[in-house]
Amino acid sequence: MSTDFAETDSSSSSPDGFVERQSATLFAPPSPLVLESGETLGPITVAYQTYGTLSPRKDNVIYICHALTGDAHVAGRHNEKERKPGWWNGFIGPGKAIDTNRYFVVCSNILGGCQGTTGPSSENPQTGKPYGPDFPFITIRDIVNVHNALLDHLGIENVLAVVGGSLGGMQVLEWVVNRPERVGAAIVLASGPKLNAQGIAFNAVGRRAIYSDPLFQDGWYYGEEEKPHFGLALARMVAHITYLSEQSIELKFGRKLQNGDEFGFDLKSETEFQIESYLHYQGNRFVERFDANSYLTLTRAMDYFDLGEAYGSIADAFSRVQSRFLVISYDTDWLYPTPQSKEIVRALVDAKRHVTFKELKSAYGHDAFLIDQELPKLGSLVSPFLARTYSDRQ
Amino acid sequence: MSTDFAETDSSSSSPDGFVERQSATLFAPPSPLVLESGETLGPITVAYQTYGTLSPRKDNVIYICHALTGDAHVAGRHNEKERKPGWWNGFIGPGKAIDTNRYFVVCSNILGGCQGTTGPSSENPQTGKPYGPDFPFITIRDIVNVHNALLDHLGIENVLAVVGGSLGGMQVLEWVVNRPERVGAAIVLASGPKLNAQGIAFNAVGRRAIYSDPLFQDGWYYGEEEKPHFGLALARMVAHITYLSEQSIELKFGRKLQNGDEFGFDLKSETEFQIESYLHYQGNRFVERFDANSYLTLTRAMDYFDLGEAYGSIADAFSRVQSRFLVISYDTDWLYPTPQSKEIVRALVDAKRHVTFKELKSAYGHDAFLIDQELPKLGSLVSPFLARTYSDRQ
Known part of the structure; x- marks a missing residue:
């Protein structure tokens, strides 16, 4: 789920003050x-x-x-x-x-x-x-x-x-x-x-991305300096595609390039198209706020329902x-x-x-x-x- | 692209003999x-x-x-x-x-x-x-x-x-x-x-899976004993979903479990549902015949067209x-x-x-x-x- 696709309403929350955790x-x-x-x-x-x-x-x-x-x-x-x-x-x-x-x-x-x-x-x-x-x-x-x-x-x-x-x-x-x-x-x-089945399949891909990240370490990564962020970001990228309609990303991004109008002919660039840049951005933001083990746990709960x-x-x-x-x-x-x-x-x-x-x-x-x-x-x-x-x- | 979803015709190739490489x-x-x-x-x-x-x-x-x-x-x-x-x-x-x-x-x-x-x-x-x-x-x-x-x-x-x-x-x-x-x-x-844009997005996810596999080593993996098979298999898994219709995997797999009728409540299992097992199988078979750098090269050619x-x-x-x-x-x-x-x-x-x-x-x-x-x-x-x-x- 994403709230990042369109800008969220930036009006102040409520006249009666702030909300409490x-x-x-x-x-x-x-x-x-x-x-x-x-x-x-x-x-x-x-x-x-x-x-x-x-x-x-x-x-x-x-x-x-x-x-x-x-x-x-x-x-x-x-x-x-x-x-x-x-x-x-x-x-x-x-x-x-x-x-x-x-x-x-x-x-x-x-x-x-x-x-x-x-x-x-x-x-x-x-x-x-x-x-x-x-x-x-x-x-x-x-x-x-x-x-x-x-x-x-x-x-x-x-x-x-x-x-x-x-x-x-x-x-x-x-x-x-x-x-x-x-x-x-x-x-x-x-x-x-x-x-x-298609939903289970996409969840399976996301989990595989996490499991196959060597920094995942069978889930025992909490004390480590580096966390399985590559895997979790990748899981988010693929999930994010499923949250958007084909029509909406076509309208918003289409085939637009991230920098200029000319192809770079550079296989090392992973963000040549705007849609790529957007997905990488979503993946990288997601790992700042989400835990890989929670992602595994909750997608499995979803599969089981x-x-x-x-x-x-x-x-x-x-x-x-x-x-x-x-x-x-x-x-x-x-x-x-x-x-x-x-x-x-x-x-x-x-x-x-x-x-x-x-x-x-x-x-x-x-x-x-x-x-x-x-x-x-x-x-x-x-x-x-x-x-x-x-x-x-x- | 996959030819594995349905069994391929197993009739003999031609009456006039075998085909030559x-x-x-x-x-x-x-x-x-x-x-x-x-x-x-x-x-x-x-x-x-x-x-x-x-x-x-x-x-x-x-x-x-x-x-x-x-x-x-x-x-x-x-x-x-x-x-x-x-x-x-x-x-x-x-x-x-x-x-x-x-x-x-x-x-x-x-x-x-x-x-x-x-x-x-x-x-x-x-x-x-x-x-x-x-x-x-x-x-x-x-x-x-x-x-x-x-x-x-x-x-x-x-x-x-x-x-x-x-x-x-x-x-x-x-x-x-x-x-x-x-x-x-x-x-x-x-x-x-x-x-x-959606097609570019799925290709980007597949490439990310390859790039983020540590065995990929910036593409210099040919002399190595271990190759970036996790990444390439993952790329294949996600692509494979896009080759099938929602309807066809629902009919063939639906929510059927791989072993028995009862949930295992085991987060370590990646193949509890048949559709998961199928995708893992497709991924693992693919790496036997395909090269990660070719996958990067050809998906990018597809994006550019x-x-x-x-x-x-x-x-x-x-x-x-x-x-x-x-x-x-x-x-x-x-x-x-x-x-x-x-x-x-x-x-x-x-x-x-x-x-x-x-x-x-x-x-x-x-x-x-x-x-x-x-x-x-x-x-x-x-x-x-x-x-x-x-x-x-x-």
């Missing part, structure tokens, strides 16, 4: 989280941020599930020096599509991540060193169990809505099936009930849900193409659940739900959907 | 090839194979231009022990779509390759060692100039048709524009007048051609999608040239022109087109 320690001994694999993990630190005010009846909570490489910093700024606001700042805030004057928004870094929530780069209490490859295998269900534990910790019983795109959408689907009593509405963007397999069929899974649904796909998204969203919608209809579906037109491919220019269209669906859900529950 | 040495001093970059290269050895019999009037020649990782061994077997026949054996042979009872077929390994024609792994006569990264930068035009020099060497003035898919199709386009007097008909399969840029516009380029055209695309090809073929066709129409266009339906994506099951459909277009061209020229 918060964290909670959950699953402390003797009550660790029992993972889907059967292993246990604890304690688990969860990094999260909140926006707006929890209503006295605690009925205005919206939980945001971030995508593969996102984090808890979904909107606003931590301080005035912060260059860029949170990754969905154009969508969440006072008066915005998810209006923090009305709703209390929670976003947490997911389990296995590397932005404050326990993951492979966190300290293993048994060794005093980072978990590294000893970090247990996790699934989307484990990630969602931690979201629910954070709600418990915050004293929140039910949420008005859970919202997520891509891997975040998978968390939403798992959540409403696994803890149906807790969720009023589910908003699933650019996602699917399972990853298809299969709602239908876990519950017999997707319709069987949905027979448990109580939420209403808003499902949105993008016509140029080829990583989670529209037929995958339609599979969700058909199963919801079969299970006689309330669902609204829309395929939005966009040039931006999978990343469209993160692109500022595309947010008004998305907001025009999400905002009234949330308002209706809220008023229907009064 | 041939080679010619061209551009010997003092007459080296002047490359598009301005550099010179010579002597150049060309590995080629021929099928059928050259007619007394030398008017039945069909030249096959292979794709990125193909070779001169286009059909038949070299001996009875050879496990697999040439890469287009289902298409070329006695009584087949390109009927070697009627036509004299020539296929040569392209300049910069690694299957007998001079390329980076060939001996540099100035040093007595492989060229390695000292091999000059080459373009599609240089490749086609060597094809033409081979024709001269064989004493052949004109060809009935040049045929090629993918990178081979680019050679066909360059050929008919650059040496229009020599070609009766052009058959362009699953190709385009230029590589789009831009027929319109070189001649003002594609229609301007085509104002020079004398051939008739058969242009074929595949509906599930997303590497060279149908609009790219249509761009060729529109320019030919604008230039008032004779063109037949067909988008074939296939599940197999870009590789469809190489897949045995798809050859009857392709043959039903190619075979009469060749026959008409031949009879019209009598």
